Amino acid sequence: MPPEPNTAPLAAAARKRHELTRAKAIQALRELDRTGAPASFEGVARRAGISRSWLYCQPDIRVEIERLRDTTRRSPSPPIPAAERSSDASLHARLEAALERNRQLTEENQRLRRQLAHALGDQRTSTRARS
Missing domain, CATH: 1.20.5 (Single alpha-helices involved in coiled-coils or other helix-helix interfaces)
Structure with a gap:
């Protein structure tokens, strides 16, 4: 019988990559919110250096992007940075x-x-x- 492959290091690397990607996305969101720049999936993906499709698959990040996007769209004036709200x-x-x-x-x-x-x-x- 062949030995079972040791997948623990691979799974750990995937978890680490996932958490790093989440951290990049959250940091990009905070930066967009702090500066008052319009939030979009494209903008967050570009700023974080990650794919848009990954962002769409993350429910909590997706909700936050949509919330920020809706907030800036409803406002007739230029968006106000978070620190000034x-x-x-x-x-x-x-x-x-x-x-x-x-x-x-x-x-x-x-x-x-x-x-x-x-x-x-x-x-x-x-x-x-x-x-």
Whole structure:
């Protein structure tokens, strides 16, 4: 009976190559996102030095490329690099501040309207008193 081939080194090399390719693809995606460049399968493959077909076979990487691509397509202005984008927490804080300012302005408007109504009433009363 012939000896069984030792495939462990071959399998280990394939796993290592797969992980290296994934790392290259993820790095290329991060770079595209960081710079605000449009994301596409072609762009990621070119930047990472890997094949597009390999990217299409990786579900998580494929979803991320599609998400970034859709984000940049929806935006009418040039894409904003990741480091310059507002976080959800930042946007929420800005919204809360704007709502508080709006409430303050509404209260001030009401106070000024009451003061104006009193002043006009006083003016009308003093004009009648002179007549």
